[in-house]
Amino acid sequence: MGERVDLEEIFRSHQREIYVYFLRTTGNRHRAEDLGQETFARACSAAVLFRGDSSVRTWLFSIARRVLVDHYRRRGPASVEIDTEAPSREADPSDRLAIEQALNTLPLSSREAIVLCDVLGLSPTEAAGVTGTNANAFRVRLHRARAQFREEYGDDR
Numbered sequence: 001m002g003e004r005v006d007l008e009e010i011f012r013s014h015q016r017e018i019y020v021y022f023l024r025t026t027g028n029r030h031r032a033e034d035l036g037q038e039t040f041a042r043a044c045s046a047a048v049l050f051r052g053d054s055s056v057r058t059w060l061f062s063i064a065r066r067v068l069v070d071h072y073r074r075r076g077p078a079s080v081e082i083d084t085e086a087p088s089r090e091a092d093p094s095d096r097l098a099i100e101q102a103l104n105t106l107p108l109s110s111r112e113a114i115v116l117c118d119v120l121g122l123s124p125t126e127a128a129g130v131t132g133t134n135a136n137a138f139r140v141r142l143h144r145a146r147a148q149f150r151e152e153y154g155d156d157r
Helices: 007-026 029-049 056-075 093-104 108-119 124-129 135-155
Strands: none
Touching: 007 029, 007 056, 007 124, 007 135, 029 056, 056 108, 056 124, 093 108, 093 135, 108 135, 124 135
């Protein structure tokens, strides 16, 4: 049987990461909060099915990704809003806005690759597990996403 899942500990440990994932992929803090709540609700329902084939973190991000895909299926094409009030610790406000604008011009799959690996620190192998792709194919996606981001953001910064 798989490892026992402590939902309270999962929530405490991963709430911020899940919020950041949704914030950076949707660009809207209220939507990020709603999608995060939906993710944890689904995790509660699916906890009995967790077999331990992956880490709890990968399992939870896989659920979050399905929530995001379902959200965009209901809403139509992935349009991103820039939330200028979104919290950020990494950059000053003018840089943060330029980073957000560059990130938000990318297609969802590229944005997601950058957020999973460069913002949240998942390894490409873990991120491939989350997205349900081959690790090598994900590495190619990440490389292309980073190149797209550099082009949008500008190499001269």
